[in-house]
Amino acid sequence: MMTGIRFLVAIVIPMIAAVSGVASGQDQQIRKADSLLAHALDRARSGDTASALKALERATKVAPRYAQPYYHRGVLLSRSSVLGMSDILRRRAASGAIKDALDLDPGNPRYLMELGRIRLKTPFLRLDAERLFRRALSAAEKRGDPRVVAEVRWELGQIHERRYMTMANRRMPLGSLSTFDPERAVSDWHYTKDFFDQGSMVIEEAGELNYRKAEDLYRSALRADSTHLGAALGLLGLLYEGGRYEEVVATGDALRRGLPNEPRLLMALGLALHRLDRDSDAARMFQPALALLLPEERREMLGLETILRRDAAKDYLMLGDSARAEFDELYWNIADPLRLTPANEARIEFLSRVTYADLRFTSPEFRTRGWRTDRGEIIIRYGQPPLIATIAPETQEIDNSESMARITTIWYYPDTKLRFVFVGPPAMNYARYAGDFQAYAANARYLDPVSFDNLRSRLPVDSIGVQVARFRGDRTGIADVSFFADVPVAKLLANTDVSQATLETGFFLSHPDRRPAATAIDSALVRLDRPDAVSERSWHRALSPGEYLYRIEARQAVSGRSARGMAPLKIEAFPAGAFLLSDILVARQIGLREQGAKLRGRNDLLIKPSGTLAFVRNDTIHIYWETYGLAADSTGVGRARVKLNLHVDKLQRTSGIDVVLGGIGDAFGLTAKGDDRVSLSYDRTIAPDVIDRAPDYIALAIGDSPAGTYTLEIEVADVVGGRTARRQRILTVRNR
Numbered sequence: 250m251m252t253g254i255r256f257l258v259a260i261v262i263p264m265i266a267a268v269s270g271v272a273s274g275q276d277q278q279i280r281k282a283d284s285l286l287a288h289a290l291d292r293a294r295s296g297d298t299a300s301a302l303k304a305l306e307r308a309t310k311v312a313p314r315y316a317q318p319y320y321h322r323g324v325l326l327s328r329s330s331v332l333g334m335s336d337i338l339r340r341r342a343a344s345g346a347i348k349d350a351l352d353l354d355p356g357n358p359r360y361l362m363e364l365g366r367i368r369l370k371t372p373f374l375r376l377d378a379e380r381l382f383r384r385a386l387s388a389a390e391k392r393g394d395p396r397v398v399a400e401v402r403w404e405l406g407q408i409h410e411r412r413y414m415t416m417a418n419r420r421m422p423l424g425s426l427s428t429f430d431p432e433r434a435v436s437d438w439h440y441t442k443d444f445f446d447q448g449s450m451v452i453e454e455a456g457e458l459n460y461r462k463a464e465d466l467y468r469s470a471l472r473a474d475s476t477h478l479g480a481a482l483g484l485l486g487l488l489y490e491g492g493r494y495e496e497v498v499a500t501g502d503a504l505r506r507g508l509p510n511e512p513r514l515l516m517a518l519g520l521a522l523h524r525l526d527r528d529s530d531a532a533r534m535f536q537p538a539l540a541l542l543l544p545e546e547r548r549e550m551l552g553l554e555t556i557l558r559r560d561a562a563k564d565y566l567m568l569g570d571s572a573r574a575e576f577d578e579l580y581w582n583i584a585d586p587l588r589l590t591p592a593n594e595a596r597i598e599f600l601s602r603v604t605y606a607d608l609r610f611t612s613p614e615f616r617t618r619g620w621r622t623d624r625g626e627i628i629i630r631y632g633q634p635p636l637i638a639t640i641a642p643e644t645q646e647i648d649n650s651e652s653m654a655r656i657t658t659i660w661y662y663p664d665t666k667l668r669f670v671f672v673g674p675p676a677m678n679y680a681r682y683a684g685d686f687q688a689y690a691a692n693a694r695y696l697d698p699v700s701f702d703n704l705r706s707r708l709p710v711d712s713i714g715v716q717v718a719r720f721r722g723d724r725t726g727i728a729d730v731s732f733f734a735d736v737p738v739a740k741l742l743a744n745t746d747v748s749q750a751t752l753e754t755g756f757f758l759s760h761p762d763r764r765p766a767a768t769a770i771d772s773a774l775v776r777l778d779r780p781d782a783v784s785e786r787s788w789h790r791a792l793s794p795g796e797y798l799y800r801i802e803a804r805q806a807v808s809g810r811s812a813r814g815m816a817p818l819k820i821e822a823f824p825a826g827a828f829l830l831s832d833i834l835v836a837r838q839i840g841l842r843e844q845g846a847k848l849r850g851r852n853d854l855l856i857k858p859s860g861t862l863a864f865v866r867n868d869t870i871h872i873y874w875e876t877y878g879l880a881a882d883s884t885g886v887g888r889a890r891v892k893l894n895l896h897v898d899k900l901q902r903t904s905g906i907d908v909v910l911g912g913i914g915d916a917f918g919l920t921a922k923g924d925d926r927v928s929l930s931y932d933r934t935i936a937p938d939v940i941d942r943a944p945d946y947i948a949l950a951i952g953d954s955p956a957g958t959y960t961l962e963i964e965v966a967d968v969v970g971g972r973t974a975r976r977q978r979i980l981t982v983r984n985r
Contacts, residue, residue, distance in 0.1 A: 282312035286321060298329050309349075316353035320360055323347035327367050328613075336370075343367050358397045361385035362404065369408075370614055375676065379408055399474035406466035406483055409459040411676045415656055416456030417490075420449040420638040429640050429657055431670040431684035438666040445636050445661060463487055475507035478514070485517040486608040489524075497521035512541040516604040523601045526707055528592035535600045550603055550620065553580060555629050556699035559691070575762060582763050582798075584701070586710050587811050589755045589770070589804045594708055595701050602629045612678045623682050627660065627669050627690065632703045634660035634669075642675060657683065664702065667693060711740045713801055713814035714861030718832040720851070721823035721877050721942065727791050728820050731834070732756065734801045735860030736784040737812055738775045741805040749776040750807050756788045757800040766790075766797060787858065794822045814860075823877060828972040831875040833963055835859050835978055839871040839946050848944050850875075863981040866953060870980065873946040874963055879935055880970030887935035887943065888968040895949075896926035898979070899958040932968075956984045 289304035302325060308318035323346030330336035330343065344367050351360045365381035368374045382405050389397035422428055422444075433440045464487055470480035481504045488497045501518040508514050515538035522531035539547055553576070554562035568576060584595040606625030611618050619625045640657040658671040658680055669690060673680030682690060714735040722729045742750060752775045758767040767790050775784045786801075800815040823829055838857040846853060856873060864870055879887035935943045949961075959980045966973045 276312075278312040279315050282308040282315050282318055285311065286318055289321065289325075293325060298325065301325055314353060316350040316357070316360075319346045319350040319353070320357075320363070323350065323367075324363055327363065327370070330370060340367050340370055356388045358385045358389035358392060358394060358401065361388060362397065362401050365404065379405065382408070395473040396477075399470040399477040399480060402466045402470035402473065403477060403480040403483060406463045406470065406480065408676070409463035409466060410483060410487060411678055413456040413459040413463060413487075414678065415639070415675045416459065418637040418639050419452040419455035420444075420640060421452055422449050422640065424448065428643060429638075429659060429670070431657075431672075431686060434659070434668055434670055435685045435689045438668060441659065441661050441668040442663070442666075444659070445638065449638065460487065460491070471504070475504070478508060478511055481508060481511075482513055482517060482608060485514070485521075489517070489521060489605075489608070494521045494524045498525070510541055512538040513604075513607065515541070516600070517608060519597075520601045520604040520608070523597050528590070528594055528597050531597050531601070532592045535597065539600075549618070550607070551577070553577060555620070555626050556599070558695055558698050561698075578763055579761070582759070583815075586701075586704060586708055587802055587804065587813060588757055588800060589753055589802050589811070590708075594704055598632070598701055598704060599629070602632060605633065610678065614677070615679055617679075622680075623687075623690075624658075624671060624680055630694065630699050631662060631665075631667060632700070634662055636661040636663065656680070665697075665700065709810045711737055711810065711812040713737065713803060713812045714859075714863065715799075715801055715814040715816070716835060716858055716860050716862055717799070717816075717818060718834040718858075719820060720831040720875055721829070722791050724791070725825055726822055727793060728823060730790050730792050730818075730820065731858075732788045732790075732799060732801065733858035733860045734786045734814060736775075736786060736803045738777055738782040738784050741803065741810045741812060742777050742808055743810070745808045747777070747807060749774060750805055751775075752784060753804045753806070754784075754786055755800070755802040755804075756786075757802070758790065759798050761796045761798065766792070783860075785857070785860065792820050794820050796820075826878050828876075828878040828880075828967055828970060828974055830877070830963065830965060830974045830976045833961065833976050833978045834873040835862055835961075835980065836871040836873065839873055839948070848946075849939055850942065850944050853944075854946065861981075862978065863983060864951065865983050865985055866951065866956060868951060868982075870949040870951060871946065872949060872961070872963070873944070874976060876935075876943040876945065876965050876974070877941065878970075879940050879943060879967050880972075881937065881940055882969045885937040885940075887937075887940040889933045889935060889943070890930060890966040890968060891933055891945065892928060892930045892964040892966070893947070893949075894926065894928050894960075894962040894964065896960055896962075897955075897957050898960055951982060954982060956982050958982075 285304045285308035289301040289308070292298075292301035292304060302322060305318050305322040305325065308315075309322065312318065323343045326339055326343035326346065330339040344364060347360055347364045347367065351357060351364070354360065361381055362385040365378040365385060368378035368381060382401050386398065386401040386405070389401055429444060430440070434444075464484065467480045467484035467487065470477055471484065474480075485497050485501055485504075488494075488500060498518060498521050501514060501521070504514060505511075505518075515534045519531040519534035519538065522528075522534060539551070542550065552565075554565050557565055565573070565576065581593055581596045585593040586595055603620050606619035606622070606628045609619060610622045610625045610628075612622075620629060636659075638659040638661075640659070642654045642656055654674070655672045656675050658673070660669045660671075662668070670683040670686050671680035672683045716733045718731045718733070720729045720731070736752065736754065738752065741752065751772050753770070753772045756767065756769040757765070759765050767788075769788060773784070776782070784803075788801075797818040797820065798815070799818050800813065802811065802813045804811045834856065836856050836858045838855070840855050841848065842853055842855055848854070851873070854873065856871075876889065879889060881887055933943075933945070959982060961978045961980055962975060963977075964973060964975045
């Protein structure tokens with residue numbers, strides 16, 4: 250994990266190195282101090298802060314009139330301290346070292362700037378930081394040092410941006426609400442809803458002046474030094490926060506000339522392109538950006554532990570690199586809303602959330618990356634909140650002491666009723682959960698570790714009803730598997746003026762490790778000839794036993810709507826000679842291809858399968874199955890007793906079940922009535938030529954049976970062999 254001093258050194262050392270080695274080599278003391286300085290910088294780069302500080306202290310003793318060792322010692326002490334009172338002695342030592350450097354080199358803009366940075370970390374002295382930065386800027390402009398000019402303007406830009414973030418989305422509580430109570434919010438979602446609806450007033454344009462000042466300072470920093478990454482990211486983040494996504498793209502493209510291989514710049518571009526619904530372009534930004542990241546940082550940024558339940562996250566973190574890569578690939582394969590589109594929208598959304606958290610909540614002062622903060626983790630799990638409010642700090646004693654001198658930030662997700670409250674000091678890029686919201690967030694993570702519901706408005710995906718039927722194959726150990734789909738044409742063409750359109754359909758079958766087993770993509774002209782029109786599609790594959798995952802997708806370019814059906818699938822062997830049943834194939838209609846012909850198998854029938862397995866009251870449900878491995882009696886024929894059981898799982902009760910069977914042989918004309926279940930039985934005699942694969946089909950007239958969910962079970966008893974086999978299907982009956 251890239252944390253602590255190693256994270257800070259990665260940011261700071263390039264700046265330190267830029268000013269090392271400037272001393273004259275004529276003085277032996279300075280040469281020796283430079284050698285110690287180089288050693289200290291090398292130790293700092295490797296994360297050995299203690300050795301680096303010892304080497305710098307020796308350098309100040311070797312060359313007591315040389316400013317550089319004092320300066321670098323102050324920088325390292327400052328960078329290895331945290332904001333607040335806990336490290337005040339370390340920051341005092343850092344200030345002392347910088348002041349010693351200023352005594353030797355008065356007016357040095359870098360030294361003044363670093364002193365300002367130390368003030369930023371010290372409560373009650375932050376206002377003095379801006380004064381020091383202004384002095385540093387004036388000195389840098391006089392010396393004509395564009396890199397320092399850019400650095401100081403960036404620091405001043407950050408001050409104004411933090412002030413803007415403190416004021417943005419400001420609301421004033423109304424009526425009896427003198428403030429916002431996190432404890433009431435955590436226990437009752439109505440409290441948060443009412444706060445936004447009627448319990449508060451928006452303060453218009455709060456923080457806008459600081460927003461404009463921050464933007465001007467970032468732009469002026471980049472005019473001084475177009476390669477300044479901090480100013481570039483600050484400007485892009487500010488533009489994004491203002492909803493100026495097109496400007497982010499245009500500005501980011503221009504900045505790439507000075508920063509051609511900066512991964513965080515490319516990721517910021519990917520974020521804006523995603524918000525503009527240009528996911529293919531966003532993917533082209535994220536891909537090289539991730540490749541440019543250091544392996545350790547890439548592993549952290551792409552890790553899925555944040556969007557897994559806590560126990561699953563612990564297991565995930567124990568995976569080796571190879572197993573982790575396989576898990577990641579499978580996860581995003583399943584999460585992909587639509588394989589027919591060129592980009593994986595769910596993964597692009599995840600990368601955008603990580604980028605946003607990094608861009609807005611990373612804080613070198615607190616030695617934290619944005620995606621590891623409380624706010625960052627919520628963004629990664631649930632996306633940016635639709636409703637945000639900030640409330641000014643309380644200045645008088647109240648029951649909720651957390652709000653004293655702190656900004657309260659409220660995030661609310663109306664569709665899911667999720668809400669999160671944070672508190673943090675003003676004008677600092679830091680906030681933590683308020684009250685019991687840490688426990689609330691942990692519970693929300695358990696119930697729903699991640700949500701990509703915000704993609705629905707950008708990529709409407711309806712459902713496709715799919716029925717899978719498995720039969721014994723012609724070859725030993727192979728199953729013949731049929732996939733039947735009802736593509737909802739009426740929904741895909743909703744709100745369009747067309748009565749027919751081209752529909753792209755995709756069938757994807759893969760192994761658990763994502764290796765493709767079958768893929769078929771085609772386009773066909775479909776017609777909207779009735780309000781509930783569907784396009785019936787089917788695919789047939791011979792498959793070996795094992796675990797699979799199927800996806801069936803449809804996409805209509807004119808409407809921009811899509812539909813998908815997906816599920817895991819287990820194929821079991823049909824051993825030769827074993828007494829087994831195929832799956833039950835449920836259809837809207839089944840009939841012989843040639844009237845009076847003998848039935849030997851599925852190819853002798855015209856079958857109109859139902860993908861949805863849903864019917865309307867008074868419909869007729871047609872059923873087909875095959876029985877394998879019946880024993881023959883002394884005359885060579887097989888004898889079976891077939892029992893059909895139909896029982897209610899969930900019922901919208903209006904009447905009892907009323908069933909009439911129609912079909913072949915002794916099944917024809919059987920009737921049954923029951924309250925919540927019926928059973929019908931009949932005997933079958935199977936000819937010798939089909940005894941090893943006996944086809945059966947019946948028609949089930951459900952009459953006025955009530956709407957609800959039913960389980961249909963076929964039970965076949967081998968009278969001669971004394972064996973029994975069963976198969977089930979879940980059916981739905983609707984009122985209309």
